Amino acid sequence: MTNAQLASIQWxxxxxxxxLAPQLLFRQLTFRGATVTIYASMLFAATFLPMQTEPPRQAVQPVPFQWVADTVRDGQIAFDQMTLNVLLFVPLGAMLMCWGRLTAGRAALTGGGVSLLIEGSQLLWANRIFDVDDLITNTTGTALGWLGAxxxxxxxxxxxxxTAAQPPRSLAGVR
Known part of the structure; x- marks a missing residue:
């Protein structure tokens, strides 16, 4: 695990x-509130805090599925990054299915919108990049989370x- 990943988890x-502390103090903590808070905090930490030590070659990566060429060129790290982007948005899809009562299409659009918001705001950061592949993988992760839920x-x-349809077992004859 790199220092950037460790810092992301710690943050x-x-x-x-x-x-969560104020919610606990004022006894307003709910399971949904805690889940959303923890997920949003981790999402923020994973997308904004691990800064690269060297600036990216470009500020915008507009080519869809560039991660495939990056995997061939750079090896496993590009594939791992793509996979982690998918996994990062799976909880959002699950929450939208369970609590938002959204259809799969609307959940995917919501995930794409959240991803677009994140990618757009990364344009303002010096060591971040707006990546079309991130939009695709994040939206895919949301849809997979919805389907999994x-x-x-x-x-x-x-x-x-x-379980409810089975009649209760009789203990007659059991010693």
């Missing part, structure tokens, strides 16, 4: 504590229904 935890809800509903 995410710090920001989560800073924003839907699958989990369906499986849980099926297990609950199956």
């Amino acid at each position: 995410g935890i710090f920001l989560s504590v800073v924003f 839907l699958a989990a809800v369906k499986v849980l509903a099926r297990v609950t229904t199956t």
